Amino acid sequence: MIKILIAEDSMTVTMILQKIFASEEEFQVIGTARNGKEAVEKVRLLRPDIVTMDIRMPVMDGFEATKQIMTICPTPILVISASVGKDDLNIAFNAIRAGALDIVEKPKGNLAMDYEYIGRDLIKKIKILSGVKVFHHVSSVTTRGAEKKTSETPPGKQPVRGSMTDTREFTRAELIKYDRTLYTRILRPIRPVELVAVASSTGGPSALLKILKNLPSAFSVPIAIVQHICDGFGQGFVDWLNKECSITVKTAERGETMTAGTVYIAPDGYHMLVDPGRVVRLSKSMPVNGLRPCATLMMDSAAKSLGSSVMGVILTGMGRDGADGMKTIKEHGGLTLAQSQESCVVFGMPKEAIELGVVDKVVSIDKMAEELQQVIKVEKFEKV
Numbered sequence: 001m002i003k004i005l006i007a008e009d010s011m012t013v014t015m016i017l018q019k020i021f022a023s024e025e026e027f028q029v030i031g032t033a034r035n036g037k038e039a040v041e042k043v044r045l046l047r048p049d050i051v052t053m054d055i056r057m058p059v060m061d062g063f064e065a066t067k068q069i070m071t072i073c074p075t076p077i078l079v080i081s082a083s084v085g086k087d088d089l090n091i092a093f094n095a096i097r098a099g100a101l102d103i104v105e106k107p108k109g110n111l112a113m114d115y116e117y118i119g120r121d122l123i124k125k126i127k128i129l130s131g132v133k134v135f136h137h138v139s140s141v142t143t144r145g146a147e148k149k150t151s152e153t154p155p156g157k158q159p160v161r162g163s164m165t166d167t168r169e170f171t172r173a174e175l176i177k178y179d180r181t182l183y184t185r186i187l188r189p190i191r192p193v194e195l196v197a198v199a200s201s202t203g204g205p206s207a208l209l210k211i212l213k214n215l216p217s218a219f220s221v222p223i224a225i226v227q228h229i230c231d232g233f234g235q236g237f238v239d240w241l242n243k244e245c246s247i248t249v250k251t252a253e254r255g256e257t258m259t260a261g262t263v264y265i266a267p268d269g270y271h272m273l274v275d276p277g278r279v280v281r282l283s284k285s286m287p288v289n290g291l292r293p294c295a296t297l298m299m300d301s302a303a304k305s306l307g308s309s310v311m312g313v314i315l316t317g318m319g320r321d322g323a324d325g326m327k328t329i330k331e332h333g334g335l336t337l338a339q340s341q342e343s344c345v346v347f348g349m350p351k352e353a354i355e356l357g358v359v360d361k362v363v364s365i366d367k368m369a370e371e372l373q374q375v376i377k378v379e380k381f382e383k384v
Helices: 011-022 036-046 062-072 086-098 111-129 141-151 172-178 182-186 204-212 234-244 295-309 323-331 348-355 365-383
Strands: 002-007 027-033 050-053 077-081 102-105 195-200 223-227 248-251 262-265 271-275 279-283 310-314 335-339 361-363
Touching: 002 011, 002 036, 002 111, 011 027, 011 111, 027 036, 036 050, 036 062, 050 062, 050 111, 062 077, 062 086, 077 086, 077 111, 086 102, 086 204, 086 234, 102 111, 195 204, 195 295, 195 323, 204 223, 204 234, 204 365, 223 271, 223 295, 234 248, 234 262, 271 295, 295 310, 295 323, 310 323, 310 348, 310 365, 323 335, 323 348, 335 348, 335 365, 361 365
Parallel strands: 002 027, 002 050, 050 077, 077 102, 195 223, 195 310, 223 262, 248 262, 310 335, 335 361
Antiparallel strands: 271 279
């Protein structure tokens, strides 16, 4: 049984959520809260498996409530917000930064339409996110401890260091030891990197923030990102990242040329493709496996246009979008990185790419920005 706490000041929305959750036998709503302060108290008292968190509430908003819950009694939190107003979206994404796992659109208006529109997605996310292990959001000590697990392999099953089956992280000492042999052999592009192509889904907003916030404004190549997010939240997500990061983050526009030091995010409801010369092409063609934008389409087009100068990165997310795109990048001679299981909210997409055998290296999210810069530095060293 999945125990749910609903934090929502609107009785109408609370009733809609209760009705949606009542359709699943394994769901049990164990309490409701009308404001953030009450939500914090009930999390401590009732110990739910997951909290659905409204953003605009009296007494204490959803951002402050999320911060307190993640500090006092870490619990999976799914933000449910209206996709209107910059202030609401900023609070919603700050809640993600504080430790909330994902964000979905709040049901509104016609009940039947809302059940159809958000019901299935909401139920699916509740089932997955309720099982996510979350940590106190006060320091990086726990995260560093978790990262150590990524390098552990059962005795007798140690892969050849540096082989395609070796998904452990390289230590700094190992990089120093092997920097002119192993590291440059595995993570060295045939041609200079011209584009980093990223696939991201559930848990992606916080993962992308960790990466982009640690990249310099003068990062030497452009970054193209497909992030699966509810329609209406895309521009707010871009604005939030641009405000938080020194590197420029923008919504990709049709016909523009991707330039260094800029992050391009696929707009709501459009496939983003990369044509020769790193020119953006947007398409309203049919969704692929229910997704538009689709990360695999973006990666495929980039690899076919730019060849081995594309670097692929696949982050946390449900399903397998991006896995086949990583395969295309690999087939064209590009480099590929995947987020480690321990640092993923959902290990679906990276796992699919790893099982295809198309991932060069598995990296913790806390080290991904450093890894990207290291690869570019190695590439520059090789050009000299």
